Amino acid sequence: MVDFFILMCYNVCRKTFKGDEKKMSRVCEICGKGKMDGKTVSHANNKAPRKYDVNLQTTEIDGKKVKACTKCIKTAKKN
Numbered sequence: 001m002v003d004f005f006i007l008m009c010y011n012v013c014r015k016t017f018k019g020d021e022k023k024m025s026r027v028c029e030i031c032g033k034g035k036m037d038g039k040t041v042s043h044a045n046n047k048a049p050r051k052y053d054v055n056l057q058t059t060e061i062d063g064k065k066v067k068a069c070t071k072c073i074k075t076a077k078k079n
């Protein structure tokens, strides 16, 4: 019984950790921009909440490989 409980805890913890890891990887390393809230609008004009992901791309800025949003990449290219 105790073993089962430990296994359950382990599975829950692993799932939680995985979720956090996934969340963290979808964040721009330069500006810290992450998931954004918005609404999806159907043709009948019904509005339902949804999340928008940042447009992240792996690129090299100042000789360092980073995951940056496209806005940051554009700014870095200008400067």
Ligand SMILES: [Zn+2]
Residues within 6 Å of the ligand: 028, 029, 030, 031, 032, 033, 068, 069, 070, 071, 072
């Ligand atoms: Zn950014």
